[in-house]
Ligand SMILES: *[C@@H]1O[C@H](CO)[C@@H](O)[C@H](O)[C@H]1NC(C)=O
Ligand SMILES: *[C@@H]1O[C@H](CO)[C@@H](O)[C@H](O)[C@H]1NC(C)=O
């Protein structure tokens with residue numbers, strides 16, 4: 001009996017305590033349990049990034065930097081090649097790595113310090129997770145260093161086709177002479193393709209006209225996932241919520257689902273057409289590929305001639321990077337690194 005009485009007293013005490021303290025407890029528990037938006041964290045990060053120092057190109061000291069944004073879900077096979085690329089240019093670049101936390105990616109050391117790994121979330125093909133990862137990289141780089149003026153997205157399968165100096169000068173200096181070609185001095189390099197044979201299926205991958213009214217078919221673009229954006233355009237991407245709301249919708253037609261190849265080109269061609277060149281600087285070979293994976297270069301194919309071929313483009317800029325290379329190509333690429341790839 002006395003046990004029961006004690007229990008009742010304790011219960012009352014608990015209720016009274018809850019009654020008095022609930023106002024303080026509630027807001028926090030509301031935040032913890034009633035906030036299912038997986039974007040909340042990203043939104044706060046992106047918001048902070050859009051308020052950083054603006055686009056200020058000066059070629060004087062301190063010199064502008066290129067932020068290299070590595071998107072990966074496997075180890076860095078080509079780290080030794082990138083190591084040569086970056087060496088000696090420490091004050092002109094920063095590296096940021098978004099590594100899928102599910103696949104334990106190792107830091108290769110050297111220029112790829114552990115502290116270049118940014119807080120990351122899992123990424124999957126045919127889902128908007130690759131868009132989110134690229135935006136996280138852009139935001140982190142914007143916040144980290146006001147001298148980051150160009151943001152180059154690459155993957156672990158990409159290789160450089162020129163020396164760092166050549167890449168840097170192409171982006172920051174050469175263009176001054178062809179100013180009249182583009183309406184702004186330092187354009188973004190992002191591909192705008194409106195003639196892709198499967199564009200209509202891809203537009204309707206989430207269901208017919210689901211993209212309306214925000215994105216009409218005539219505004220829908222395809223482009224390489226790999227781009228180089230200037231600081232202004234990086235912020236345009238982070239400010240966007242309207243298109244993201246559409247592109248984050250899961251696809252019904254998973255064969256036509258490549259959100260990361262459409263979100264950035266569509267957004268920037270709608271909002272900043274004149275500030276972008278409309279082409280990418282990362283070469284890829286789609287010849288004879290039908291399964292959504294581009295040609296994967298093998299050991300036998302690597303030669304000085306291949307590097308020269310891959311650099312050639314139809315634009316006034318050569319290609320600066322290329323993909324995709326199988327891990328076995330590292331050794332033959334290292335063999336021609338000094339004499340071919342990094343000799344300008
Ligand atoms: C990276 O390499 C380490 C050590 O060789 C291995 O344990 C890990 O599974 C690798 N991760 C991936 C994603 O391949
Ligand atoms: C592109 O890939 C095809 C095979 O799919 C190959 O025959 C061709 O040589 C490659 N082109 C270049 C420029 O590497």
Ligand SMILES: *[C@@H]1O[C@H](CO)[C@@H](O)[C@H](O)[C@H]1NC(C)=O
Nearest residue numbers: 283309310311312313314315
């Ligand atoms: C250049 O354009 C031609 C004709 O459109 C095309 O066949 C070729 O693949 C293009 N080359 C490159 C390197 O993009």
